[in-house]
Amino acid sequence: LRVRGASQVVQVCREGEKVLRGASMKDIAVIQGENGRGVGLVVDGNGLIADLGFDDVLDAKYSDWSFKETVLANGSSVLPGFVDAHTHPVWVGDRVNEFAMKLAGATYMDIHKSGGGINFTVQCVRSATHKELYDPLVQRLWSMMRCGTTTVEAKSGYGLETESEVKMLEVLNNARQEHPMDLSITYCGAHAVPRGLSSDEATLSIIEEQIPTISDLSSKGQIHVDNIDVFCEKGVFDLEQSRRILAAGKREGWRINFHGDELHPMGSGELAGELEAAAVSHLEEISDAGIAAMSQCGSIGVLLPTTAYMLRLRQPPARKMIEKGMAIALGSDFNPNAYCYSMPLVMHLACVNLRLSMEESLVAATINAAAALGLSDVCGSIEVGKKADLVILSAPKWENIIYQFGCHRDCIQHVIKEGNIV
Ligand code: NIG
Ligand code: FE
8 A cells, every 4th residue: 555645744753763752642653745746655564554755756766666546635644543442342331321310410330230230231131142242342342443543442341240241352363363453352351340249259250260261262262352340449349358359360361451540549650550551541549659660660641532521420539640651551441431532632621631642642642552552663653664554545634633523524524544544
């Protein structure tokens, strides 16, 4: 594939950079066309970026290559595909009614305790077949891709017992094989305490039953798991239970990536430092010591502006995190509570509500989100040797993808996944 005629190619980071922290988050790399001289890129037969730069230079250098397809990106801007660092995309059952309850003043935990929220979705998922879960998942992955997402973290966590958690992981693994979207798969059996168990009993069942079963299936090559997650929250799993579950997952070789410090300060940032977690999500209530711990161990803060917006929570202290040298990524948190899979909208909310600059938002939605998933050597920026995962905008300036909020479909001309036009 050849992409040519663009007004700018936004690489995001420089060659070899795996994550951007602190002030460097503002510092993105852009190749800018000039009067009549377009810029573009060359993709090889394996869907990897072979070269990029001015079209006249590329034309001369690759005159003996025959391209299957050429995208005329006249006057447009080219961005790396977005990486969504946090989603819950496998579920059935309608929770639109909860939106009205929240608008009427119910909190997330009020709904959860009254049998709605995660517990309601768990009931629906437990009784659904593999196909009933697979079909909507695939539709959602296409919808995400149309919004420019080319890699997504995806969690289980609506089964809460071995059989249904395995079913969710199988559904995700199936999609990973069949759908062009790259999936980073997270086992989240500790998403809530299932009805009928205490949190101690649930912790034990996760450590002694669920994790060994999943580990066994994965050693037989039947399912693949990348990360382990826990909802570390008051009334869900406390710090000590979270520590034990996450440590058990780490022993399986899974990367630690959990929900922490969302509704109450739990010491999740500090725990991330202790366990050398790859990432922690939410962090609305992170402490200063937690920020210092995460910054020191290089653990990435995955901020979810849709959730803080939907639930009218305090915003996470993003500016302070950046000041203290933490790396920040973004996720949509797509789930039945926060029904949004649009990374352009997430970046917009991050700018307005978290006070990130547009450059910082873009870094957080690309290279840093890839880093949170351990994938920043293969995607998350436009660099030679990385996957040709691209978003081509109809606008000459890339900032339009954030500025035109809620209407990004008018702005996205093409999404390209590993050299193929989606
Ligand atoms: O990240 N906080 C916990 N989990 C999800 C919500 C899941 C649900 O409500 O179904 C979240 O927001
Ligand atoms: Fe979540």
